[in-house]
Amino acid sequence: MSSETGEDRTLRVKDVRKAWPRADGGRRVVLDAVSFELEAGGTLCVVGGSGSGKTTLLHILSGITAPDAGSVSLGREDLTAMSESGRDRFRARHIGYMFQTFNLVGMLSAVENVALPLVFGGASPSAAKHRAGVLLERLSMSDRADQRPAALSVGEQQRVALARAVVADPWLILADEPTASLDPRNAADALALLESEATRTGASLVIVTHDPAVRGRYARHLVIGDGS
Amino acid sequence: MSFFALVMRSLAARKTSTLLTALGAALGVALVAAVTVLGREVETSYRNSGSGFPMILGPKGSPMQLVLNTVYHLDKSPGLMPFRAYEEMRDARWVRLAVPYAVGDSFRGFRVVGTTDAIFNERFTPLPKQPLKLAVGRAFKHDPNFFAHIVDDLRKKAAATSRPSGAKDDGHDHHHHHDDMPAEAVVGATVAKELGLSIGAKIEPTHGVEGGKDHKHEHLWTLTGILAPTGTAIDRLVFINIESFFAIDEHQGGAILPESGDVGVSAVIVYPVAATQRAIMMPRLNKRSDIQAVSPSETIRNLLDIVGNVDKVLLLEAALAVVVAILGTAVAIYNLMNERLREIAILRAVGARRGQVLGLVVGESVVVALMGTAVGLLLGRLLIFGIADHVAKTAGFVPDAFAPVIISLGDTLPGLPFEVVAVLAVAVVAALAGLLPAVKAYRTQVARHLSPPT
Ligand SMILES: Nc1ncnc2c1ncn2[C@@H]1O[C@H](COP(=O)(O)OP(=O)(O)OP(=O)(O)O)[C@@H](O)[C@H]1O
Numbered sequence: 001m002s003s004e005t006g007e008d009r010t011l012r013v014k015d016v017r018k019a020w021p022r023a024d025g026g027r028r029v030v031l032d033a034v035s036f037e038l039e040a041g042g043t044l045c046v047v048g049g050s051g052s053g054k055t056t057l058l059h060i061l062s063g064i065t066a067p068d069a070g071s072v073s074l075g076r077e078d079l080t081a082m083s084e085s086g087r088d089r090f091r092a093r094h095i096g097y098m099f100q101t102f103n104l105v106g107m108l109s110a111v112e113n114v115a116l117p118l119v120f121g122g123a124s125p126s127a128a129k130h131r132a133g134v135l136l137e138r139l140s141m142s143d144r145a146d147q148r149p150a151a152l153s154v155g156e157q158q159r160v161a162l163a164r165a166v167v168a169d170p171w172l173i174l175a176d177e178p179t180a181s182l183d184p185r186n187a188a189d190a191l192a193l194l195e196s197e198a199t200r201t202g203a204s205l206v207i208v209t210h211d212p213a214v215r216g217r218y219a220r221h222l223v224i225g226d227g228s
Numbered sequence: 229m230s231f232f233a234l235v236m237r238s239l240a241a242r243k244t245s246t247l248l249t250a251l252g253a254a255l256g257v258a259l260v261a262a263v264t265v266l267g268r269e270v271e272t273s274y275r276n277s278g279s280g281f282p283m284i285l286g287p288k289g290s291p292m293q294l295v296l297n298t299v300y301h302l303d304k305s306p307g308l309m310p311f312r313a314y315e316e317m318r319d320a321r322w323v324r325l326a327v328p329y330a331v332g333d334s335f336r337g338f339r340v341v342g343t344t345d346a347i348f349n350e351r352f353t354p355l356p357k358q359p360l361k362l363a364v365g366r367a368f369k370h371d372p373n374f375f376a377h378i379v380d381d382l383r384k385k386a387a388a389t390s391r392p393s394g395a396k397d398d399g400h401d402h403h404h405h406h407d408d409m410p411a412e413a414v415v416g417a418t419v420a421k422e423l424g425l426s427i428g429a430k431i432e433p434t435h436g437v438e439g440g441k442d443h444k445h446e447h448l449w450t451l452t453g454i455l456a457p458t459g460t461a462i463d464r465l466v467f468i469n470i471e472s473f474f475a476i477d478e479h480q481g482g483a484i485l486p487e488s489g490d491v492g493v494s495a496v497i498v499y500p501v502a503a504t505q506r507a508i509m510m511p512r513l514n515k516r517s518d519i520q521a522v523s524p525s526e527t528i529r530n531l532l533d534i535v536g537n538v539d540k541v542l543l544l545e546a547a548l549a550v551v552v553a554i555l556g557t558a559v560a561i562y563n564l565m566n567e568r569l570r571e572i573a574i575l576r577a578v579g580a581r582r583g584q585v586l587g588l589v590v591g592e593s594v595v596v597a598l599m600g601t602a603v604g605l606l607l608g609r610l611l612i613f614g615i616a617d618h619v620a621k622t623a624g625f626v627p628d629a630f631a632p633v634i635i636s637l638g639d640t641l642p643g644l645p646f647e648v649v650a651v652l653a654v655a656v657v658a659a660l661a662g663l664l665p666a667v668k669a670y671r672t673q674v675a676r677h678l679s680p681p682t
């Protein structure tokens with residue numbers, strides 16, 4: 001774990017603003033001067049009502065969307081100062097993203113989905129598949145590894161999405177409503193897995209939710225919008 | 229899973245579209261391959277004819293017809309030339325070898341040529357530096373003295389019939405010669421194979437090259453030898469000794485030419501001692517009123533200049549068909565792009581760079597086109613293989629469907645096999661065409677397409 005070697009992996013978000021254009025031609029401010037710091041290995045729970053800008057924030061943290069103002073940096077790397085391809089590369093290497101809707105690639109098997117970040121990161125095909133397989137095994141998914149997402153249960157898809165987010169040993173894991181489509185028991189299991197993977201890899205974790213039960217699990221919260 | 233596997237997975241997910249567009253490319257490429265290979269084979273065959281048949285003498289008339297009939301055994305014989313001209317060539321010092329051809333008969337659909345044993349001479353080379361070889365048996369017997377005798381008889385007969393009195397003297401003396409005359413045949417490889425002939429078989433030519441209904445001669449020829457395959461029109465010929473040909477009364481070959489009063493022969497293939505002799509003698513021979521001398525390579529060159537243009541137009545059309553097919557592939561990928569924007573956004577979000585997404589889509593276009601190309605190249609060759617028999621019958625040469633075709637890339641670069649050129653060209657065109665959908669993928673706004681459409 002390189003965080004223990006003293007390398008700075010702190011997530012620093014300063015005065016991030018984002019407004020989206022509205023249909024009537026005006027602009028709707030979604031994120032208004034959001035600031036926080038998350039130390040390496042820490043967990044932050046982002047809460048807020050529907051449409052409050054939670055997903056937008058995760059997109060900005062991962063470099064998918066550029067903020068209108070403010071800065072995002074991970075360790076010594078300033079994402080907001082990077083070019084788009086620089087952000088792409090940084091995301092591939094250091095950020096794992098679990099989408100609100102899993103976003104698994106339908107034409108690929110579970111293990112191939114998990115291997116994707118490694119493949120794009122330049123790993124050899126066999127090494128990528130091997131690592132993906134090992135990870136799925138740890139998540140008790142080895143017998144489902146060759147199935148397409150459509151053949152998997154929601155809980156299984158969820159675990160594949162989790163595996164894909166952590167496979168490249170990211171510094172930061174972003175999880176957007178990881179429990180939204182799960183029943184309470186499965187939700188708890190999923191969060192436990194996510195936490196243990198984050199702990200294992202030493203990654204910081206940002207979890208977005210509007211589920212009070214999830215919210216209650218974590219000590220640190222960031223409330224977005226009116227917090228409803 | 230490799231990058232390439234990802235391309236293949238993506239294509240497999242759109243199987244129907246992939247197969248259809250690949251098929252389009254395959255058909256276009258097959259056409260290009262067939263036209264190219266056949267064009268090359270035509271050229272090779274015609275180039276070979278230049279060295280195999282340096283000069284042909286025949287009656288005045290169309291040089292093309294003389295060449296087509298003598299070298300390719302197509303078309304009708306342009307007529308007869310005086311036999312005296314053959315004797316002249318045979319005895320001339322500048323001539324190394326003279327081969328007379330007497331044509332006009334056929335045997336079960338294959339043309340019969342009456343000739344001397346000169347065809348077995350090592351200088352008679354229908355293919356460069358390759359004299360005729362017997363696969364089995366021996367050459368037919370040719371008796372020059374006996375032949376001279378028959379020609380003599382025919383000439384005397386001609387002189388007698390042209391006398392005003394028309395007295396029919398000593399006409400009977402000649403026939404006893406004919407009875408003990410050897411009547412032997414050697415056939416080309418295709419003739420033997422198609423008719424299932426073996427040594428000792430009886431050959432019964434009929435008059436007229438179309439064969440069939442014409443009445444049969446009373447005579448039977450004995451098969452003494454079968455030639456090794458040459459890939460030329462010779463494979464489809466029946467050679468018989470010329471004296472036996474002339475001995476039959478109703479033969480054109482034995483016919484008397486009214487103008488010269490001489491016996492007629494269809495053509496004479498002349499091998500000059502040196503190329504310079506040919507250059508000197510050709511114009512001289514052509515000044516004569518009784519014969520013409522043609523150089524097959526020149527005549528064929530003229531023909532190829534015409535055919536060659538047709539060839540180029542065809543090739544251009546075929547190449548256009550390939551380009552259109554590849555563009556079709558790109559458009560098909562483009563049209564499916566809208567459905568794929570989310571997938572591409574996902575790939576980007578999990579670490580694919582813009583360039584990688586671009587490469588992925590370009591890769592799809594190239595792979596589809598190359599799949600089509602692989603099939604098309606094979607298909608084109610098989611097409612030529614399939615029509616080889618037909619070409620042999622109608623064009624007088626056997627195309628080698630699997631002969632390597634080297635494409636010259638200018639004077640300074642080494643030539644490349646046609647297949648390599650085709651693959652490279654298709655890959656480049658497909659990559660360029662693939663940029664159309666690829667740029668759309670490249671420009672995909674990740675954030676906008678990440679969530680399912682609401
Ligand atoms: N690319 C975009 N262009 C324009 N408007 C956008 C875009 N992305 C998000 N928005 C708008 O920004 C607001 C915040 O959206 P966002 O997805 O961040 O909310 P959220 O908190 O994740 O909501 P939910 O809980 O429903 O997932 C919404 O009103 C949304 O319509």
Ligand SMILES: [Mg+2]
Pocket residue numbers: 054055056100176
């Ligand atoms: Mg959201």
